[in-house]
Amino acid sequence: MTRWLVTGAGGMLGTDMVAALTSCGAHVTGLDRAGLDVTDAAAVTDAIAGGHPDVVVNCAAWTAVDDAEASEEQALAVNAAGAANLAVACAGVGARLVQISTDYVFAGDAGRPYAEDDVPAPRTAYGRTKLAGEQAVLDRLPGSGFVVRTAWLYGAHGPSFVGTMIKLEDRRPTVDVVDDQHGQPTWTADVARQIIALVHSTAAPGIYHATSGGQTTWFGLAREIFTLLGADPARVRPIPSSALSRAAPRPAYSVLGHSAWAGPRVPPIGQWRTALRRAFPELVAAQRTSAPTR
Numbered sequence: 626m627t628r629w630l631v632t633g634a635g636g637m638l639g640t641d642m643v644a645a646l647t648s649c650g651a652h653v654t655g656l657d658r659a660g661l662d663v664t665d666a667a668a669v670t671d672a673i674a675g676g677h678p679d680v681v682v683n684c685a686a687w688t689a690v691d692d693a694e695a696s697e698e699q700a701l702a703v704n705a706a707g708a709a710n711l712a713v714a715c716a717g718v719g720a721r722l723v724q725i726s727t728d729y730v731f732a733g734d735a736g737r738p739y740a741e742d743d744v745p746a747p748r749t750a751y752g753r754t755k756l757a758g759e760q761a762v763l764d765r766l767p768g769s770g771f772v773v774r775t776a777w778l779y780g781a782h783g784p785s786f787v788g789t790m791i792k793l794e795d796r797r798p799t800v801d802v803v804d805d806q807h808g809q810p811t812w813t814a815d816v817a818r819q820i821i822a823l824v825h826s827t828a829a830p831g832i833y834h835a836t837s838g839g840q841t842t843w844f845g846l847a848r849e850i851f852t853l854l855g856a857d858p859a860r861v862r863p864i865p866s867s868a869l870s871r872a873a874p875r876p877a878y879s880v881l882g883h884s885a886w887a888g889p890r891v892p893p894i895g896q897w898r899t900a901l902r903r904a905f906p907e908l909v910a911a912q913r914t915s916a917p918t919r
């Protein structure tokens with residue numbers, strides 16, 4: 626049986642990755658940050674040499690996009706050096722490594738979905754550090770390194786735009802949401818299942834895009850959330866990105882193409898609206914049990 630190791634197992638994607646593997650009867654070890662700090666090269670070597678996994682899924686990351694602008698070195702330590710530590714250790718035991726990455730490696734100004742082999746051009750510190758992580762894995766593991774880029778994630782086990790909107794619908798008469806950023810809302814549980822399918826397929830190492838099909842804007846997503854809550858979607862009002870001040874610029878266009886899945890004949894993740902409907906009861910339940918927001 627394939628032995629899996631998931632790093633960053635306490636995070637939003639990491640939690641669903643371990644759950645998806647557990648529910649399909651896989652042999653999985655999940656290590657949260659306290660269990661394995663990926664920036665600690667010796668600890669990474671020990672964990673991988675000791676556990677001898679066949680597949681490592683690296684869900685550990687510095688994900689604070691705005692904070693990375695002032696702390697790029699610290700973000701780089703997790704997102705690039707951490708990935709490199711794992712790649713070296715995986716090479717030592719012959720394990721495959723799945724490195725999770727992001728739409729932020731692209732400039733975000735395209736007029737068509739980004740292909741897996743489009744040239745990255747990150748415009749943020751976070752994007753630069755994630756791109757360095759991709760390169761660390763692909764350079765060190767040319768025959769067994771996988772980069773899975775995702776975007777616009779939501780899930781039951783971490784803060785997300787969807788969770789925030791569910792709370793705001795209950796607390797505010799109206800909400801203003803940007804309508805000039807385009808992307809693919811994606812459920813962490815779908816990404817986890819897609820990674821399992823990838824590893825179980827004949828897929829060649831390299832880059833894959835694990836996002837939902839279709840596309841919308843944050844405004845479109847918020848209106849869909851209000852509709853699912855039985856609320857009037859007109860309470861969501863469109864604003865331009867220029868109305869918000871952020872340390873890191875947000876990509877205007879984050880839509881990722883899914884051509885690489887044709888090679889191993891793995892169906893891409895389905896349409897975003899369908900996924901949101903499936904996920905919604907779990908997301909609402911998670912908000913009801915979570916601590917109040919600011």
Ligand SMILES: NC(=O)c1ccc[n+]([C@@H]2O[C@H](COP(=O)([O-])OP(=O)(O)OC[C@H]3O[C@@H](n4cnc5c(N)ncnc54)[C@H](OP(=O)(O)O)[C@@H]3O)[C@@H](O)[C@H]2O)c1
Pocket residue numbers: 632633634635636637638639657658661662663664683684685686687688703707725726727728755775776777778779783
């Ligand atoms: N969320 C999105 O919309 C989105 C979009 C595109 C790509 N991604 C990518 O998807 C992956 C998973 O993100 P997520 O949304 O699940 O983020 P998350 O909830 O922030 O999970 C990241 C986890 O990594 C842990 N971590 C941080 N530094 C670590 C270290 N040095 N060693 C070990 N663990 C460490 C964090 O622990 P602490 O909480 O204790 O710091 C956290 O549990 C990341 O690679 C991210 O870049 C996310």
